[in-house]
Amino acid sequence: MAKRFVRAVFPGSFDPITNGHLDVIHRGIKLFDELIVAVGNSPSKDLLFTLAERVEMIKPLVKDIPGVSVQSYDCLTVEYAASVGATAMLRGLRNLTDVQYEFQLAMTNRAVAGIETVFVMTSEQYGFTSSTMIREIARLGGNVSNLIPQEVFEKLQKRLAEIGTKQERDNCIE
């Protein structure tokens, strides 16, 4: 039987991309012929970076991984996946809270669009890393340089300086 070509999408907000996301990408591409990191618009989230900025941030980080590319989309994730001919969605799991949420999402996506979701578990060291947490810690002046790539850290510092953060204030008392 001829080998089937499997294209998958890895959808998310990636605001910003973290070492945890990159870990999922490296594990995921071993399972598929092609993997598209799909950056969603997510207007309901309190985002730091624009869609275009998030895409441009990811591109250099995956350019040397064969089979991996980056795209943005602004519609229902399953519609986007179908439009690029993807037959699977990749998602990362960190803990049981993720399992509960992702289970519901995967069941819904399968019910409405017939698309399968493939999960990979992150490395232990990234089990607590989330973009939301990184945005919050960085906004309060904490050091997140171990959790995100250096280039992303620099862009995050720059963005926070532009919008003004606690880092520029002298102490913790309001």
Ligand code: ADP
């Ligand atoms: P969303 O906006 O859909 O929550 P995210 O950009 O936060 O998107 O995450 C995209 C995917 O990456 C989700 O499946 C999420 O569970 C997974 N993910 C995020 N951070 C990590 C991590 N540290 N380890 C493993 N998976 C992760």
